[in-house]
Amino acid sequence: MQILTQPLNELLQQVATRTDKQANKPEVESTVAAIIDNVRQNGDAALRDYSQQFDKVALTDFQIPQAAIEMAYENADQELIDALNLAKRNIISYHKKEIQNGFVDAEQPGVVRGEKIMPLAAVGLYVPGGTAAYPSSILMNVIPAKLAGVNKIVMVTPPQADGVAQSVLVAAKIAGIDEVYQVGGAQAIAALAYGTQTIPRVDKITGPGNIFVAVAKKQVFGQVDIDMIAGPSEIGVIADEGATAAQVAADLLSQAEHDKLARPMLVTPSLTFAKQVSAEIDEQLVTLPRRNIASASVENEGFIAVVDNIDDAFTLMNAISPEHLEVELADAMSYLNQIQNAGSVFLGYNASEPVGDYVAGPNHILPTGGTARFFSPLGVSDFVKRIQFVDYTRSALAKEVKAITTLARVEGLEGHARAVESRFSENGVSSK
Numbered sequence: 001m002q003i004l005t006q007p008l009n010e011l012l013q014q015v016a017t018r019t020d021k022q023a024n025k026p027e028v029e030s031t032v033a034a035i036i037d038n039v040r041q042n043g044d045a046a047l048r049d050y051s052q053q054f055d056k057v058a059l060t061d062f063q064i065p066q067a068a069i070e071m072a073y074e075n076a077d078q079e080l081i082d083a084l085n086l087a088k089r090n091i092i093s094y095h096k097k098e099i100q101n102g103f104v105d106a107e108q109p110g111v112v113r114g115e116k117i118m119p120l121a122a123v124g125l126y127v128p129g130g131t132a133a134y135p136s137s138i139l140m141n142v143i144p145a146k147l148a149g150v151n152k153i154v155m156v157t158p159p160q161a162d163g164v165a166q167s168v169l170v171a172a173k174i175a176g177i178d179e180v181y182q183v184g185g186a187q188a189i190a191a192l193a194y195g196t197q198t199i200p201r202v203d204k205i206t207g208p209g210n211i212f213v214a215v216a217k218k219q220v221f222g223q224v225d226i227d228m229i230a231g232p233s234e235i236g237v238i239a240d241e242g243a244t245a246a247q248v249a250a251d252l253l254s255q256a257e258h259d260k261l262a263r264p265m266l267v268t269p270s271l272t273f274a275k276q277v278s279a280e281i282d283e284q285l286v287t288l289p290r291r292n293i294a295s296a297s298v299e300n301e302g303f304i305a306v307v308d309n310i311d312d313a314f315t316l317m318n319a320i321s322p323e324h325l326e327v328e329l330a331d332a333m334s335y336l337n338q339i340q341n342a343g344s345v346f347l348g349y350n351a352s353e354p355v356g357d358y359v360a361g362p363n364h365i366l367p368t369g370g371t372a373r374f375f376s377p378l379g380v381s382d383f384v385k386r387i388q389f390v391d392y393t394r395s396a397l398a399k400e401v402k403a404i405t406t407l408a409r410v411e412g413l414e415g416h417a418r419a420v421e422s423r424f425s426e427n428g429v430s431s432k
């Protein structure tokens with residue numbers, strides 16, 4: 001993996017350019033725009049064409065019958081069922097803590113103010129499936145939606161020549177979702193945003209995917225809500241010589257194997273350690289089954305940056321804003337307050353990133369491409385909206401008339417002032 005040894009200010013510039021290059025790909029933007037437009041115009045017919053073109057599958061029906069989901073569950077290995085159930089329990093116990101109940105406030109005499117939390121009516125969950133099957137992403141998507149109380153949950157996932165992976169159907173059963181459509185990529189996002197003859201339009205689309213899925217979500221935002229840009233995976237590691245090079249290399253490769261565009265990144269104050277990790281990566285790649293994907297990611301998107309000290313490592317990592325950040329330092333917890341930007345943080349030598357991908361309980365659907373600066377992990381709050389309310393007694397309103405009418409007239413909005421004054425005139429009409 002490329003080792004960068006420039007001064008910090010040059011490294012900061014380099015990572016900004018890399019992130020920008022990754023996040024903005026004009027050729028992908030235009031491909032995706034054309035796909036969305038076609039699906040909008042031609043509905044299911046366009047979905048069939050793209051499934052043939054990109055997934056090499058000739059589809060007649062998009063919806064997977066409930067009987068196929070039940071059968072996959074009946075035939076599944078008990079080990080898979082146990083693992084998914086363990087993950088489900090931990091995801092539920094973690095996400096339950098995110099539930100908001102709204103509030104009612106009566107602090108001022110005669111005034112009631114409050115906020116009511118409402119589940120979204122219909123959501124569409126994208127579960128990736130181009131180069132790997134992602135049953136774990138079903139649990140990460142569905143569980144917070146269910147805890148939020150969403151009524152209609154529709155799942156889409158790419159079709160496969162020999163049928164959608166059985167593990168995906170088993171996870172759908174365990175997650176308790178029955179409306180599953182086999183359609184993937186930008187065309188699936190367009191279908192959920194605009195609706196087709198068979199796929200219902202939803203209010204919000206959540207879930208991760210490759211660059212085509214991520215760009216499509218960005219393009220349909222406004223027509224529907226989206227959770228975030230959750231594109232090709234990223235891992236940033238901050239480590240010094242106290243960490244084990246082989247373990248750091250393995251963790252970097254765990255994310256590199258997701259996608260040729262995945263970004264494995266190490267920042268360390270030790271050039272010796274940098275070289276050890278780089279050598280380990282080369283060695284471990286030889287036997288990695290997905291080495292074609294992982295080595296492209298390591299070569300084209302990955303880097304090791306050598307900095308002067310740990311403070312500089314955090315400065316650089318905050319600028320990168322990685323999806324996952326591992327802090328492989330002694331007393332890792334003490335660095336938590338130095339972290340400004342990251343999707344999910346893994347502290348210490350044992351919290352290897354895949355722990356979070358599968359069983360820890362926090363969500364693995366996370367912002368990428370530098371968007372952890374402003375986006376958060378998927379959670380219960382993504383599936384609800386807030387409605388505010390107020391109620392005034394007449395005497396409570398009387399106390400505020402002066403302030404309201406003053407502000408209304410300063411804004412040149414006489415109608416606003418009169419609306420409030422009408423509550424205090426004999427005939428309900430403002431005399432001013």
Ligand SMILES: NC(=O)c1ccc[n+]([C@@H]2O[C@H](COP(=O)([O-])OP(=O)(O)OC[C@H]3O[C@@H](n4cnc5c(N)ncnc54)[C@H](O)[C@@H]3O)[C@@H](O)[C@H]2O)c1
Nearest residue numbers: 128129130131158184185208209210232233258259365366
């Ligand atoms: N950020 C997160 O939270 C998170 C979580 C899990 C996975 N991921 C990412 O999800 C992605 C999964 O990717 P994947 O490819 O395996 O599955 P995917 O389902 O995201 O994408 C497959 C679809 O991409 C479309 N596609 C492929 N090549 C295309 C082309 N040339 N033109 C137009 N469309 C094309 C096809 O429609 C195909 O069905 C990886 O990038 C992985 O890193 C991210």
Ligand SMILES: N[C@H](CO)Cc1c[nH]c[nH+]1
Nearest residue numbers: 134136137233234357364
């Ligand atoms: N690391 C991925 C998020 O970037 C999530 C995942 C699912 N399965 C394995 N990994």
Ligand SMILES: [Zn+2]
Nearest residue numbers: 254255258357
């Ligand atoms: Zn992963």
